[in-house]
Amino acid sequence: MGGEGFKEMKMERRRRRREGMENEGKGEQKVDLSGMSLDSFPSTSLNLVSITNLDLSNNNLQSIPESLTARLLNLVVLNVHSNQLNSMPNSIGCLSKLKILDVSNNLLESLPITIENCRALEELNVNFNKLTRLPDTMGFELINLKTLRVNSNKLSFLPFSTSHMTNLRVLDARLNCLRSLPDGLENLINLEVLNISQNFQFLQSIPYSIGLLMSLTELDISYNKITVLPDSISCLIKLKKFSAEGNQLVCPPMEVVAKGIDAVRDYMSARMKKAFKSSGRTSKSWLGRLVKCGAFDGKMVYQNEGLLAPEYQREYHSFDGTPSRLIGKFSPLRLFSPKRFSSPQR
Template sequence: MKMERRRKGREGMEKMEKGEMKVDLSGMSLSSFPSTSLNLASITQLDLSNNNLQSIPESLTARLLNLIVLDVHSNQLNSIPNSIGCLSKLKSLDVSGNLLESLPITIENCRALEELNVNFNKLTRLPDTMGFELMNLKILRVNSNKLAFLPFSASHMTNLRILDAHLNCLRSLPDGLENLINLEVLNISQNFQFLQTIPYSIGLLMSLTELDISYNKITVLPDSISCLTKLKKFSAEGNQLVCPPMSVVAKGVEAVRDYMGARMKKAFKSNGRASKSWFGRLVKCGAFDGQMVQQNEGLLAPEYEREYHSFDGTPSRLIGKFSPLRLFSPKRSKRKKEHLRR
């Protein structure tokens, strides 16, 4: 067995492809990173998964300057070194299946990061400001943790395609959810008694194709669900839904859209100014039938038309860039002050 591990170690260290060095040391029962004469800066992919690592030396990650993929899933890690922030080229980080209670704030310096997997840990929170910097993130998997909230800054991750936060303790989704205009898959199932409502802004997630809200304590869905025209897969079992009733949900996505759409039209006619702001947003983003709005006796007041005038003709992919959340973020203000001082 030891000889097999040594052989695999040598092979893993020596594998070269197209000028990239891929080091595979997975499944070797390692408790520490082995000594090596390799130039660590030449490694682009490092697999240390399925070992017994309890820590990663700060000095190790600080020297992996060209690393693109780091996989340390299924170890015994209690922390990630602060020097993770030195990995400016890192695109994929998998730290799932460890004992992490937090992530270092320096992770926001990994601005090239496209995929982050922290499933099956003990996280109670994510870094508050990570979303301001991780603008290239496309996949965020945080399921099977103890998260009560996602950070407010998560609404700035406008390139996000997949957000998996099931099996947590989520009380709500972050404000500014509508900024995630490229989100295709949202899984917030199995937050059980903690998650009781879905924000109305979910209707602006125009790219959403899969939505899983099963096994929560949700009783009423927002009418804006009817605006998710690309939604193909919808799961809501395990809730106590009364609107729409589960008998409608059982008929599929189209039945849910029709039911909630009828409620939306009725609400638009009767609720007056209180709901017009959201209707204005839905119309301008193409999520709601503009002709229907015009037919309803001019109920969309001029002030609401002016409110969204700046988005007229703006491609939906650019809307997030003009979000007040982004324009007035603490990070942006800080960078502006630093620029002025120079």
């Protein structure tokens, strides 16, 4: 297509977009202004309160006016990916109905703390920015969040409040500078996909609590500096996809990892069983007492392997609903760490 033809096509596209905006004022609820080389939001008589879906992606926006977001009171989807944004307006907190926010591929170094007021938020995508941290208390309020994508930033840690996002299904934190995962990881009882790959030399271990992510189906820890996996990996009975290449694993050996997740589970389960036996555990051990206290109500790790006495072979459930004063007692470090097999003092 010649240059003139391309220009005419682009002008026609813009004309249709303008007509679309006029229709919005008559009751339509979606506005698509993507890919129009916009430097700012265009002046319009559009009724902003009526908009539920606003697409401003693939433009040249450097900022979003505070007054704009403050009036988008019924907005459900906001897409501003692939712009030049270096900040988000504090008035983002006014969007109480917002469910999907995509601010990926911008220049953001931080998110406003007011984002925690978007309590209906279910999907947050901040991939490919320059974030060095997330708001500390974000997870205490965004309890409806199901997907959190923060890959390709400069994060050295995830805030502790992340562990309160109990509805989270997908957590993608690859290509950062993560040095550890947050305490309380075991509270993410619905997490299905965890990607912490390509944190390279920064991430050297993963916590024992990962074994309590009983809904996990995909785990990617590839290209880090991890040498030892926790025995609790054997507890992830729903895990189907496991990637660990690019590490220097010695436990389990890489030849075991190469055989697939079933081989890894078998190897780590054997280690755990051996550790239990060598500890001289009896049915009256601390583990048995935790069962009686209600830390479990179903199948603990591979009960057919003999890891629990028959009277304690009941199905495991999450800590959700456990009185906060007891959480410390039921720490995964106590459950799985080979250093803590002795009975607690009364």
